[in-house]
Amino acid sequence: MESIKVSVYRYDPSSEKEGRFVDYEVPKEEGMVVLDAMKYIERHIDPSLSLRWNCMAGKCGSCSAEINHRPSLMCKTRVDSFKDGKIKVSPIAAYPLIKDLVTDVSQNWDLLKKIPKFTPREGLEKPWKISQVDIERSKEFKKCIECFLCQDVCHVIREHNSGYFGPRHVVKAASLDMHPLDALDRSEFMNKDAGLGYCNITKCCTEVCPEEIHITDNAIIPEKERAVNAEYDPIAIFVRSRRKGGGKR
């Protein structure tokens, strides 16, 4: 039977000083994905291997890892997609390691909590009427499965301690801002609290998104425009000088 070689990062911070890559040989099967290889290792070679996975269908966003240095979902990456047959799997690097391929992404739960929630306009007639076009616009961002691959690839998050929330959270804000019946203005929050200005639109996040959300073009750039308009619009400045707060731009 044909087999593949997989190199997997192993590290248990609770008992080891440092991590290392370990090579495993796994039988190759038709249509096999990297997650299948990891499960094979756990089941047949080394049961101490830890990884987070669940649906095996690209829906739950659990099995994020770096495969040959590219942030990817293990369940959506076929082993035959690497022509030279070499596969190296390591945990996503933007977050603290728990063990092997499992990372602690919980800081995202705190960031998510900070973003001002969906707030429908008051006095709307029920049931709501919305056009399908408007539904589609915010739905693109609601597709996010929170795999945090975009956060992992983001060099602002990796290399700078800037306070930038990261692409996942801009996508979240966009999903709310672009809801046709939402009444809040999140631009000041996105600018001041979420550090949106630090993003210099290198588009790496868009490239790794397994849901193919156009993160940069459709979420980050429009959110930046909103923030800039709110900040530098002379009429807005005048209105702000008259009263605190303000409505949607």
Added chain:
Amino acid sequence: MVEIFDYDLVIVGSGLAGLRAAIEAARVGKDKLRIAIIAKNQLMRPHSISAEGGSAAVLYTDEGDSFDLHAYDTIKGSDYLGDQDIVEFFVRQCPVDILELEHWGVPWARREDGRVAQRPFGGHSFPRATFASDKTGFYEVHALYDTLLKYGNIDKFHEQFVYDVIIENNRFKGVMAFDIPTGQVRIFKARAGIIATGGLGRLYGYTTYSHLVTGDGLAIALRRGIKLKDIEFVQFHPTGLVPSGILITEGVRGDGGILRNAKGERFMERYAPTKKDLAPRDIVSRSMMTEILEGKGFKGPNGLDYLLLDFSPIGTEKIKEKLSQVRDIGNHYVGIDPVDSPLPVRPSAHYTMGGIDVSRTGFTGVTGLWAAGETACYSVHGSNRLGANSTSECVVFGKMAGDDSAKWLLSGSGSIDLSEGERSFAENFVADAYRDKGDNDPYEIKRELWTTMDKDAYVFRNEKDLTEGLSKIRGLIEKSKKISISEKGNVYNQNLITSLEMKNLVELAEVVVYSALQRKESRGSHFRTDFPKRDDDNYLKHTIAQRVDGALQITYRPVTLTKWKPEPRVY
């Protein structure tokens, strides 16, 4: 040392039912109740996200839909095992609760005029599946999770493995768990609890269920002597993708897709002349297996012979807009774009009609303990659930459980005292789980279980297979007591989790097969080739399974009929 938390209400499970229950309890309790929601995985990744097609609700009475029609469809779909009073209650709640989700952020699809759109679904005689593309459950979970974050009095615990509940003198006192990332043993003391851990689908190898759905809450209830109802009824979804089992939504057929055999025939015309491909799931699954057994299928890997799901009548534009996820699944997992070619499909274990025997509000009979969602059996679905009724069920009855438990908590007070025995039980249980007790490998037992269930308790059942299956399962239960796990570490130990899940599964398998063996008739999802007719004289009744002094006991309870008399089920 055991770490002890103290809450008014602890909710186990963060799927649609658990999330909805938490929100309602927080709403009703204002800030007077301290609530914990705990789950085996990260809270926003429950199996409910995999629900694709829609949520049933009567929205357009002016166009011919009605509560009576939704109730009748559900009852006929249940093969008359649904309790009609609860079905009537359920269908009336659906519209309010489904439209409310929109106010929390679910992007329901629209009609031209901007009103909510609905798509046809199997067994429904009106297009009443409210949908958001083919990721309905996903959007619902996220809207509920976002709403949950508005409440400061709900504490969230990710990745907790719950292995038992504490009950003293029929009074709930809390749950026992360990923290998966650290192995720390925890007791969540609480005056009230809601079990919302989903169904038991990973009993089967070929299934649409996520791997985390191992019936943990059901197994705990069984062990603690709580009654389970109608567990023999397991739904097989007609269109699981071969070979993985991944769900291909019924919405494909709702939007015009057609099942074809190897001869290219639209065979459903022969089995359900009126509803054809949109007959209820039990009927479509049986028809498919008949075709396959008659040799009209395609040879598949590992015995997974299959038929084809043809998307061509739907049209490329509609596929892109309404079925984008399914298209993505085809492309990624079998390398087939359904726009160009049909997908290989076969019936796949999908839903647990039975569950913990509960009242309308989810009350279990144990003071302070409720169950919600798929874990519970309200007897809405009877012996076969209609598509789009489960996400609605989770939302409607999750809300009920949250409301009822919160009101009960507000009406009383007091605190929970744990005995030394209960604390040491919690600690010893986990310590014991690490200990080697024999040579058996938990992964191997799970694999044998899957082979047994896929063969002996699948779409077609009979006395011989079920008897053989039962004896194999009892053998596996004995084996499961003599296992060893090779990994002993505390941090994210999947060996430990797999072994505990496996024990839950084998114990539940016994109930499924044992109940199925006793039911000598064919009704809904439970088809006995040796008793191919429905037998209302002897079996128009619910199966109640309970462990009494260690032994499995089966009793029966009558079905509640209101205005619909059982009649032949023709589609």
